Amino acid sequence: MSAPAGTVPPEEQVEPQQKPRRLTELLLLVLAVGIGVGANVLVDPDQLGSGDPHILVSGLVLGIGALVLHVVLRLRAKYADPYVLPIVVALNGLGIAMIHRIDLTTDQTAAGSQVVWTAFAMTAACLVLWFLKDHRVLRRITYICLVLSGLLLLLPLLPGLGLELNGARIWISVGGRTFQPGEVAKITLAVFFAGYLSTNRDLILLAGKKIGPVRLPRFRDMAPMFAAWIIAIGVLVFQRDLGSAILFFGLFVAMIYLATSRLSWIVIGLLLVAVGGFFASQVFGHVAARLDSWLNAFDPEVYNRAPGGSGQIVQGLFGLSSGGLFGQGLGQGRPDLVSYANSDMIMTAFGEELGLIGLSAVLVLFFLFVTRGFRAALGTRDSFGKLLAAGLSAVIILQLFVVVGGVTRLIPLTGLTTPFMSAGGSSLLSNWIIAAIILAISHTARRPVVTGPATEADLAEVAAHEAELREAARRDEQERAERLERRRDRRGKESDGHEQDGAQADGEDRAAGRRGARPDTARGPAVPADTAATEPITAAGPGGHRDAKDADHHGGTPTEAMSRLTDKDRRSPGGSRSTENGGAS
Numbered sequence: 001m002s003a004p005a006g007t008v009p010p011e012e013q014v015e016p017q018q019k020p021r022r023l024t025e026l027l028l029l030v031l032a033v034g035i036g037v038g039a040n041v042l043v044d045p046d047q048l049g050s051g052d053p054h055i056l057v058s059g060l061v062l063g064i065g066a067l068v069l070h071v072v073l074r075l076r077a078k079y080a081d082p083y084v085l086p087i088v089v090a091l092n093g094l095g096i097a098m099i100h101r102i103d104l105t106t107d108q109t110a111a112g113s114q115v116v117w118t119a120f121a122m123t124a125a126c127l128v129l130w131f132l133k134d135h136r137v138l139r140r141i142t143y144i145c146l147v148l149s150g151l152l153l154l155l156p157l158l159p160g161l162g163l164e165l166n167g168a169r170i171w172i173s174v175g176g177r178t179f180q181p182g183e184v185a186k187i188t189l190a191v192f193f194a195g196y197l198s199t200n201r202d203l204i205l206l207a208g209k210k211i212g213p214v215r216l217p218r219f220r221d222m223a224p225m226f227a228a229w230i231i232a233i234g235v236l237v238f239q240r241d242l243g244s245a246i247l248f249f250g251l252f253v254a255m256i257y258l259a260t261s262r263l264s265w266i267v268i269g270l271l272l273v274a275v276g277g278f279f280a281s282q283v284f285g286h287v288a289a290r291l292d293s294w295l296n297a298f299d300p301e302v303y304n305r306a307p308g309g310s311g312q313i314v315q316g317l318f319g320l321s322s323g324g325l326f327g328q329g330l331g332q333g334r335p336d337l338v339s340y341a342n343s344d345m346i347m348t349a350f351g352e353e354l355g356l357i358g359l360s361a362v363l364v365l366f367f368l369f370v371t372r373g374f375r376a377a378l379g380t381r382d383s384f385g386k387l388l389a390a391g392l393s394a395v396i397i398l399q400l401f402v403v404v405g406g407v408t409r410l411i412p413l414t415g416l417t418t419p420f421m422s423a424g425g426s427s428l429l430s431n432w433i434i435a436a437i438i439l440a441i442s443h444t445a446r447r448p449v450v451t452g453p454a455t456e457a458d459l460a461e462v463a464a465h466e467a468e469l470r471e472a473a474r475r476d477e478q479e480r481a482e483r484l485e486r487r488r489d490r491r492g493k494e495s496d497g498h499e500q501d502g503a504q505a506d507g508e509d510r511a512a513g514r515r516g517a518r519p520d521t522a523r524g525p526a527v528p529a530d531t532a533a534t535e536p537i538t539a540a541g542p543g544g545h546r547d548a549k550d551a552d553h554h555g556g557t558p559t560e561a562m563s564r565l566t567d568k569d570r571r572s573p574g575g576s577r578s579t580e581n582g583g584a585s
């Protein structure tokens with residue numbers, strides 16, 4: 001039999017071929033590893049013959065880790081974005097090279113620790129990609145992530161576990177190693193926000209009073225925003241960490257704007273930031289000192305103040321200015337003059353030794369990573385995945401803005417670390433996990449949609465689902481019938497009681513009629529005797545009025561009737577059901 005006009009026979013149908021582009025990724029990984037190793041060599045070429053194993057070890061960790069991740073992507077997420085992994089490897093390699101360069105002039109060993117954390121972070125990314133086959137499973141733990149975020153932020157406040165460094169209590173000490181739980185909390189908060197907003201987006205958009213062109217959301221819908229604001233203020237108050245407070249609150253404002261596309265949320269968020277910042281500057285001394293160092297950085301009294309002076313900011317600005325357009329060259333500058341040059345101020349070290357062109361190239365790598373994350377968000381078909389990928393990308397760009405804005409004196413210095421580059425294991429671990437989640441979402445966004453005739457497995461899955469629907473409908477019908485039978489029995493007993501009361505009242509009325517009127521004033525005022533004879537007595541009660549249960553069963557309000565019809569259609573076996581990406585229909 002020939003196929004109908006305008007259709008293609010099943011044997012001639014061709015599935016759309018989406019190129020995995022893993023070979024492109026492999027070539028870019030070779031270039032990325034080469035950039036990291038080359039930067040390490042340029043830092044101090046004399047070390048090649050000195051027997052120092054750092055260059056070899058760091059190169060092996062980057063190369064082997066990148067290769068293992070590439071293989072995992074081929075096996076578990078072959079349609080993932082081919083540019084994300086090389087960008088992250090290049091940034092991580094450049095960070096290790098600069099930390100090693102600063103170690104040579106400060107007699108520190110932060111580069112070795114960073115290499116160990118790089119291996120650990122790459123392993124964690126491999127595990128995420130291997131087990132997170134479908135990112136939508138994270139939606140099931142939306143509120144678990146909220147609870148986990150609260151616990152992670154409370155850990156540094158526990159006595160004996162929390163550790164205070166440089167006035168901020170954001171670390172915990174385990175086995176002699178420090179860890180910052182807030183770095184992991186930004187991932188769990190992103191999962192919670194994505195799950196909450198994807199579920200309640202319509203309520204936030206449509207509910208609430210409209211004043212002119214602006215629709216104000218209801219308080220219950222704004223409650224999570226106030227909760228995020230309170231969390232940010234709590235971090236600022238108890239942990240004395242301005243950077244994390246800005247990051248957590250900025251994450252929620254960015255995600256709710258992405259979910260609703262309403263600038264009113266940005267305005268509300270900025271107002272809350274202004275109120276919280278003013279309150280903190282008036283109450284907390286360390287916040288006031290940060291603002292003073294920002295506004296009066298070149299004042300000699302502020303510059304020489306210890307602690308809380310502006311010396312770190314001013315030295316970083318001089319380092320950036322001495323780099324010029326092309327920079328001093330790797331290993332030729334003096335980044336050691338800036339305190340915390342390998343963590344908080346690492347961007348000033350790159351600006352000094354690579355110049356404006358080199359620093360711009362590093363920033364372009366970050367922007368490329370963020371744009372690939374937003375591209376994955378646009379490509380995926382479920383709202384949770386869209387918000388999660390966009391939210392995690394917003395975390396990276398927001399953290400980068402806070403860091404670069406702080407070291408260039410655009411905003412107050414906060415102490416956040418540069419993603420993938422600054423010394424710090426917890427930051428590196430969390431950012432690699434973010435990259436792995438974005439890769440998993442990009443695989444879902446880029447993989448081809450299977451079309452054509454259904455397979456036997458698809459038909460079996462549909463049949464099993466329909467059988468479950470029929471069984472659920474049968475159980476619901478049986479429960480409804482049992483409830484109806486119990487209601488009828490209850491009404492029958494009530495009706496018998498009403499009939500007995502009515503007969504007794506009728507007898508009393510006839511007796512009173514012979515006397516001319518009813519003297520029983522306990523039941524109401526006296527009425528003519530023939531009125532009781534004409535008043536109908538129904539099973540629902542005297543007066544012919546149905547009780548609430550009877551009204552609910554036989555009719556009720558139009559809204560109740562429509563709700564019952566909607567519920568019946570939803571429970572029926574033949575009712576329509578929506579399918580998400582990849583589901584059988």
